[in-house]
Amino acid sequence: MKLVLIPCPISENTASDVLPADVSKYVLLCKHYLVENVRTARRFISELKLGINIEELTFEILDKDSTRSLISSFISKHKQEEYVGVLSEAGCPGIADPGALAVSIAQEMNMEVVPLVGPSSILLALMGSGFSGQNFTFHGYLPIDKDLKAKKINLLAREVEKTGFTHLFIETPFRNNAMLEDLINNSPANLLICIACDVTSPTGFIKTKSAHTWKSEMPDLHKRPCIFLLGQ
Amino acid sequence: MKLVLIPCPISENTASDVLPADVSKYVLLCKHYLVENVRTARRFISELKLGINIEELTFEILDKDSTRSLISSFISKHKQEEYVGVLSEAGCPGIADPGALAVSIAQEMNMEVVPLVGPSSILLALMGSGFSGQNFTFHGYLPIDKDLKAKKINLLAREVEKTGFTHLFIETPFRNNAMLEDLINNSPANLLICIACDVTSPTGFIKTKSAHTWKSEMPDLHKRPCIFLLGQ
Numbered sequence: 001m002k003l004v005l006i007p008c009p010i011s012e013n014t015a016s017d018v019l020p021a022d023v024s025k026y027v028l029l030c031k032h033y034l035v036e037n038v039r040t041a042r043r044f045i046s047e048l049k050l051g052i053n054i055e056e057l058t059f060e061i062l063d064k065d066s067t068r069s070l071i072s073s074f075i076s077k078h079k080q081e082e083y084v085g086v087l088s089e090a091g092c093p094g095i096a097d098p099g100a101l102a103v104s105i106a107q108e109m110n111m112e113v114v115p116l117v118g119p120s121s122i123l124l125a126l127m128g129s130g131f132s133g134q135n136f137t138f139h140g141y142l143p144i145d146k147d148l149k150a151k152k153i154n155l156l157a158r159e160v161e162k163t164g165f166t167h168l169f170i171e172t173p174f175r176n177n178a179m180l181e182d183l184i185n186n187s188p189a190n191l192l193i194c195i196a197c198d199v200t201s202p203t204g205f206i207k208t209k210s211a212h213t214w215k216s217e218m219p220d221l222h223k224r225p226c227i228f229l230l231g232q
Numbered sequence: 233m234k235l236v237l238i239p240c241p242i243s244e245n246t247a248s249d250v251l252p253a254d255v256s257k258y259v260l261l262c263k264h265y266l267v268e269n270v271r272t273a274r275r276f277i278s279e280l281k282l283g284i285n286i287e288e289l290t291f292e293i294l295d296k297d298s299t300r301s302l303i304s305s306f307i308s309k310h311k312q313e314e315y316v317g318v319l320s321e322a323g324c325p326g327i328a329d330p331g332a333l334a335v336s337i338a339q340e341m342n343m344e345v346v347p348l349v350g351p352s353s354i355l356l357a358l359m360g361s362g363f364s365g366q367n368f369t370f371h372g373y374l375p376i377d378k379d380l381k382a383k384k385i386n387l388l389a390r391e392v393e394k395t396g397f398t399h400l401f402i403e404t405p406f407r408n409n410a411m412l413e414d415l416i417n418n419s420p421a422n423l424l425i426c427i428a429c430d431v432t433s434p435t436g437f438i439k440t441k442s443a444h445t446w447k448s449e450m451p452d453l454h455k456r457p458c459i460f461l462l463g464q
Contacts, residue, residue, distance in 0.1 A: 017257070018349045095358060096365055103359070107439070108362075120355055123355050133331075133332050135370065135372050137397075200349070
């Protein structure tokens with residue numbers, strides 16, 4: 001069996017713009033899927049308009065609560081299949097989402113793993129930031145506690161200056177505006193901050209400005225998917 | 233002007249499998265390009281078979297020796313154009329290659345930047361490794377000096393255990409076999425090492441095994457593009 005990691009769009013109605021032909025090719029070959037959300041997965045496959053009968057497919061949930069033993073037994077059960085697909089709610093399976101568990105099991109079982117090209121807001125943000133793509137760290141979420149968060153921002157700002165590394169992180173979308181305020185208030189005025197918001201959507205932007213400049217031009221990021229980057 | 237970051241394939245003859253429709257759409261709109269290598273860029277655009285007359289395009293070199301002032305004046309000269317393209321030799325402009333300089337200038341001039349989806353061996357390696365995609369660092373190259381390299385490998389191995397971060401790095405392809413030996417000799421036997429070799433090519437593989445297991449199954453990585461990953 002080959003485990004196929006199938007990316008899906010990160011913005012509505014962009015599948016035909018951002019997904020390469022390999023995605024449709026492998027969706028036509030997969031009959032069994034590990035998915036973060038069954039409804040989203042069915043809709044995604046339908047919208048590719050490949051003439052697939054969704055009722056003939058099987059879906060098993062793979063989310064943050066999935067246990068290793070459950071996913072192991074799903075993979076074992078289907079090991080005679082040629083292909084099994086992994087689908088996230090948005091973007092690339094395994095990148096800042098639960099797909100890695102299935103891949104880890106497949107690697108342990110010495111199965112072939114086939115990651116397909118598709119949209120990753122992290123990668124697109126890094127490309128669009130103008131910051132170093134030679135050295136970078138994705139931190140996931142920063143600490144929620146205000147003091148710990150301020151300390152972490154301070155540390156990252158110093159690291160940018162010292163090492164030239166680019167630092168990327170995300171926030172729960174309803175806290176994005178607060179995150180930007182915290183960022184500005186805890187960074188040197190000349191620190192460059194990039195905000196990548198609604199990436200691949202017509203409403204999206206990727207803008208790099210100093211903390212000082214952002215302060216006078218605060219965008220509304222409330223409930224919009226964003227990546228924050230510090231770099232030089 | 234919008235600066236369009238145009239990915240190209242990382243393996244031969246894969247353009248139609250790995251590039252989404254947006255790439256062709258924007259290549260049809262760009263008349264002026266910043267490119268890492270003119271010959272590669274011309275060949276890439278020709279191979280898309282879009283009926284473009286290559287002779288009507290202009291190309292300016294953007295490589296590791298390009299100065300900020302040279303790229304600035306190229307961008308200024310073309311600021312009335314609707315689109316200017318950036319093309320690397322392989323993969324995504326700005327990720328482990330010189331494209332970031334152009335993006336940084338465009339950001340400074342407050343121009344819009346449009347990164348397109350395409351193949352990144354770093355991202356595909358991370359997806360395929362089964363390691364954490366919640367927290368990861370790309371280090372570029374490790375130190376060349378044998379002792380410093382050994383120290384760095386030791387440090388990263390301890391970090392994996394302590395923080396769960398995934399660590400990714402590359403090596404000059406003719407030193408890949410030596411890198412794998414150094415990795416195995418300086419890691420705890422149970423440390424998981426992923427090798428992503430010739431990603432997106434039919435000869436490629438992404439395999440995660442313990443240092444101990446790799447030791448008895450050494451692949452030949454000589455002159456093959458590889459990403460090395462440590463993680464859990």
